Amino acid sequence: MPAAAPIIRSIQKLVLYETRARYFLVGSNPAETKYRVLKIDRTEPKDLVVIDDKHVYTQQEVRELLGRLDLGNRTKIGQKGSSGLSRAVSAFGIVGFVRFLEGYYIILITKRRKMADIGGHAIYKIEDTNMIYIPNDSVRVTHPDEARYLRVFQNVDLSSNFYFSYSYDLSHSLQYNLTILRMPLEVLKTETTQTRQESFDIFEDEGLTTLGGSGIYGIGSKAYTKYVWNGKLLDIVKNTIHHDWLLFIIHGFCGQSKLLIYGRPVYVTLIARRSSKFAGTRFLKRGANSEGDVANEVETEQILYDASVMSFSAGSYSSYVQVRGSVPLYWSQDISTMMPKPPITLDQADPFAHVAALHFDQMLQRFGSPIIILNLVKEREKRKHERILSEELVAAVTYLNQFLPPEHAIVYIPWDMAKYTKSKLCNVLDRLNVIAESVVKKTGFFVNRPDSYCSTLRPDEKWNELGGVVVSTGRLQTGVLRTNCVDCLDRTNTAQFMVGKCALAYQLYSLGLIDKPNLQFDTDAVRLFEELYEDHGDTLSLQYGGSQLVHRVKTYRKIAPWTQHSKDIMQTLSRYYSNAFSDADRQDSINLFLGVFQPVEGKPHLWELPTDFYLHHRNTLSLSQTRRSYTYWWTQGVLNHLPLPYDEVTCSENRQKLIVKKFHKYEEEIDIHNEFFRPYELSSFDETFCLAMTNSIRDFMPKNVGIDPSPFTVRKPDETGKSVLGNKSNREETMLQRKTAASAPPPPSEEAVSSSSEDDSGTDKEDEGAVSQRSTPVKMTDTGDNTKITESVVQSMKDVYGINLSDVPSEDDLSIYTRFVQLGQSRHKQDMISHQLCSKHSLDGVIKLLRKFVTLELSNMTKVIKWCSPSEHWY
Numbered sequence: 001m002p003a004a005a006p007i008i009r010s011i012q013k014l015v016l017y018e019t020r021a022r023y024f025l026v027g028s029n030p031a032e033t034k035y036r037v038l039k040i041d042r043t044e045p046k047d048l049v050v051i052d053d054k055h056v057y058t059q060q061e062v063r064e065l066l067g068r069l070d071l072g073n074r075t076k077i078g079q080k081g082s083s084g085l086s087r088a089v090s091a092f093g094i095v096g097f098v099r100f101l102e103g104y105y106i107i108l109i110t111k112r113r114k115m116a117d118i119g120g121h122a123i124y125k126i127e128d129t130n131m132i133y134i135p136n137d138s139v140r141v142t143h144p145d146e147a148r149y150l151r152v153f154q155n156v157d158l159s160s161n162f163y164f165s166y167s168y169d170l171s172h173s174l175q176y177n178l179t180i181l182r183m184p185l186e187v188l189k190t191e192t193t194q195t196r197q198e199s200f201d202i203f204e205d206e207g208l209t210t211l212g213g214s215g216i217y218g219i220g221s222k223a224y225t226k227y228v229w230n231g232k233l234l235d236i237v238k239n240t241i242h243h244d245w246l247l248f249i250i251h252g253f254c255g256q257s258k259l260l261i262y263g264r265p266v267y268v269t270l271i272a273r274r275s276s277k278f279a280g281t282r283f284l285k286r287g288a289n290s291e292g293d294v295a296n297e298v299e300t301e302q303i304l305y306d307a308s309v310m311s312f313s314a315g316s317y318s319s320y321v322q323v324r325g326s327v328p329l330y331w332s333q334d335i336s337t338m339m340p341k342p343p344i345t346l347d348q349a350d351p352f353a354h355v356a357a358l359h360f361d362q363m364l365q366r367f368g369s370p371i372i373i374l375n376l377v378k379e380r381e382k383r384k385h386e387r388i389l390s391e392e393l394v395a396a397v398t399y400l401n402q403f404l405p406p407e408h409a410i411v412y413i414p415w416d417m418a419k420y421t422k423s424k425l426c427n428v429l430d431r432l433n434v435i436a437e438s439v440v441k442k443t444g445f446f447v448n449r450p451d452s453y454c455s456t457l458r459p460d461e462k463w464n465e466l467g468g469v470v471v472s473t474g475r476l477q478t479g480v481l482r483t484n485c486v487d488c489l490d491r492t493n494t495a496q497f498m499v500g501k502c503a504l505a506y507q508l509y510s511l512g513l514i515d516k517p518n519l520q521f522d523t524d525a526v527r528l529f530e531e532l533y534e535d536h537g538d539t540l541s542l543q544y545g546g547s548q549l550v551h552r553v554k555t556y557r558k559i560a561p562w563t564q565h566s567k568d569i570m571q572t573l574s575r576y577y578s579n580a581f582s583d584a585d586r587q588d589s590i591n592l593f594l595g596v597f598q599p600v601e602g603k604p605h606l607w608e609l610p611t612d613f614y615l616h617h618r619n620t621l622s623l624s625q626t627r628r629s630y631t632y633w634w635t636q637g638v639l640n641h642l643p644l645p646y647d648e649v650t651c652s653e654n655r656q657k658l659i660v661k662k663f664h665k666y667e668e669e670i671d672i673h674n675e676f677f678r679p680y681e682l683s684s685f686d687e688t689f690c691l692a693m694t695n696s697i698r699d700f701m702p703k704n705v706g707i708d709p710s711p712f713t714v715r716k717p718d719e720t721g722k723s724v725l726g727n728k729s730n731r732e733e734t735m736l737q738r739k740t741a742a743s744a745p746p747p748p749s750e751e752a753v754s755s756s757s758e759d760d761s762g763t764d765k766e767d768e769g770a771v772s773q774r775s776t777p778v779k780m781t782d783t784g785d786n787t788k789i790t791e792s793v794v795q796s797m798k799d800v801y802g803i804n805l806s807d808v809p810s811e812d813d814l815s816i817y818t819r820f821v822q823l824g825q826s827r828h829k830q831d832m833i834s835h836q837l838c839s840k841h842s843l844d845g846v847i848k849l850l851r852k853f854v855t856l857e858l859s860n861m862t863k864v865i866k867w868c869s870p871s872e873h874w875y
Contacts, residue, residue: 008672009244023088047104092111153592161252230249272298320440322483364635375485429557440466446468447507
């Protein structure tokens with residue numbers, strides 16, 4: 001039995017009851033054996049009054065309480081016609097409370113969907129929410145602008161990529177969550193005593209003294225506010241209600257797939273946490289603010305664990321973390337010029353790298369050293385554009401490194417990815433693989449178990465060169481890779497995939513699943529991982545840039561089908577339209593949701609502000625009383641523990657962030673078995689999450705038994721399970737692509753697709769001449785010879801079943817079978833002809849759509865020119 005376990009929030013089901021004077025929010029655990037009640041006053045027009053009675057009810061006690069409330073709130077005593085207590089809504093959690101110009105609203109999660117499972121701890125995606133106005137209509141004070149603020153707030157779609165968990169802290173990494181579970185018992189006993197002195201409930205500690213040696217310490221940690229998106233919405237109640245009511249949500253991406261290795265289930269999980277600091281859209285949020293928070297900052301963590309053992313203490317878990325984010329300087333791009341690539345402007349001079357120092361100080365505290373910067377922006381340009389950022393970043397890193405100890409210096413790796421993409425002689429991914437190997441060797445990765453015995457039996461020279469910190473319980477990742485281009489979208493996602501692929505090989509090797517820390521392309525495992533990363537990149541690109549990825553891993557491998565280029569053009573147009581017309585409204589919604597802007601009566605409204613610069617840069621409104629040192633730019637105490645991250649060190653400051661409580665070993669608050677299996681609920685196989693997730697055998701592995709079932713075997717693209725299980729239209733599209741590939745003209749290179757799709761898509765005259773990505777012609781089977789048909793279609797019984805079931809089929813049976821094959825092939829030809837006709841019509845539709853879009857843009861520009869002419873302009 002482990003000494004410590006994560007605390008599971010006991011409030012996972014909520015029901016909101018309504019009377020004229022109050023809302024009663026009743027929360028319970030999944031088994032409905034423990035209840036808590038919140039009382040929300042509805043008679044206050046503008047104030048929020050929430051009362052937690054600090055008592056845990058049983059099911060019978062709650063029924064009696066609701067019965068008394070129903071009886072006491074009827075208009076006439078003894079009246080049976082109308083109820084005094086009505087059920088308003090059922091929910092799964094509280095997002096928070098918000099107020100604009102009238103009264104407060106409560107936001108509840110009404111629908112959820114399980115997205116991942118980490119050691120039995122479920123991660124849910126918000127599917128739907130309900131926003132309820134609290135004050136009664138009789139006391140409501142109306143305001144004409146309330147409805148508009150409500151629309152702006154609801155423009156942040158909470159059903160799009162917001163995640164939460166009742167038992168797993170999504171704002172921290174797996175390494176942090178498992179490190180605090182291994183704190184010494186003496187520390188846990190001390191923290192338990194302090195927690196009892198500050199206990200919230202009246203009778204919370206009854207019976208703890210009689211537990212003796214059978215007790216288990218439950219540990220919870222305060223959320224990392226940088227990645228929490230509803231922190232401001234919970235600020236008003238977090239000190240007045242029990243912590244089980246508080247549900248912190250993150251924004252970003254979460255995906256999980258099952259890798260079956262000869263029947264052994266291994267879960268591959270990808271979690272991306274988007275920073276809530278200096279958050280916004282593509283051209284409206286660039287660089288960094290005055291506190292060192294950068295735009296489009298996302299922490300991506302890949303978690304690998306053996307799903308056959310669920311426990312955190314007994315299972316095998318591994319993770320690797322990397323970060324993307326805008327260049328930490330004061331810079332911006334002016335989108336009012338209506339240019340696809342607006343010029344880059346440095347807004348403020350920063351000779352002492354003040355903002356970069358604040359940013360890297362945050363990273364040293366959270367990740368330790370070394371901090372590795374992979375800068376992918378262009379180095380060679382006719383006109384200085386991206387190179388402006390490179391020169392300033394080099395100067396900032398050089399300045400900061402002169403005060404750090406050499407062993408903990410920031411590592412800077414510049415690499416012009418766009419230049420290598422255009423070269424005929426260089427392979428982009430091969431070069432990225434070399435960089436990835438050196439990065440993973442420096443930072444190491446996290447694994448919660450000692451090195452496997454197989455690493456001793458089959459030693460690998462790369463394993464002995466691996467960095468990080470080796471402890472008795474496994475390995476710790478120290479330091480992190482920080483990747484950036486200009487937008488941190490297309491190039492960055494490909495680079496992060498290559499680093500993640502390299503780290504995945506080391507993770508599999510550390511768990512004893514492969515004999516060498518190396519993974520090749522075109523294997524089931526890498527295809528599964530690439531699909532996860534493409535979903536990850538598309539989601540993050542939609543959130544920040546307004547469209548999906550333009551350039552993918554296949555683009556840089558130069559194996560993308562020719563139809564991909566037309567899709568890239570559409571994504572480029574979508575991104576341009578979003579940046580030009582809808583990003584301003586999205587930015588206002590994000591500012592309002594995160595509490596960056598708070599409406600105040602008598603002050604300018606959100607839509608009346610000319611800019612939000614002053615909202616995100618606090619030093620423009622008030623001067624700081626303390627000035628940071630220009631030489632000792634890090635937080636005190638950080639260097640003493642490097643290369644370990646300061647946030648994971650056992651010290652008094654970090655212990656104050658923990659919630660430690662002693663439980664009986666069978667209590668539900670720490671029983672992950674009950675939390676995962678839910679023995680009190682009726683479940684079915686159709687709704688089982690582990691059966692619905694992406695599976696390497698079902699979705700990627702070939703269906704022929706004679707082929708090696710290992711997910712680490714290199715296969716041709718047409719051998720994968722995806723091609724076998726693909727729907728009819730996908731198969732026909734593939735056949736059409738192959739047939740037309742030999743006669744089709746070479747498609748434009750990825751650099752010529754667009755100059756505005758991503759920062760690396762612009763072309764320079766001196767770098768032209770990229771390699772075309774022409775598809776390789778594939779020979780079609782000749783259907784005229786019956787003998788060839790028989791040889792290509794009929795396989796031996798041993799290949800199909802593994803043994804010889806019978807002799808060769810008789811000639812009559814074989815002729816009947818051949819006849820059916822010919823009928824099927826003739827039918828397939830007719831389907832292909834009809835598909836070609838449909839494709840032609842769809843292409844005509846796309847051309848018409850593009851013409852309408854260009855016409856609309858020209859008309860809009862004409863209106864702008866007329867409005868700006870001196871004769872018609874008003875002052």
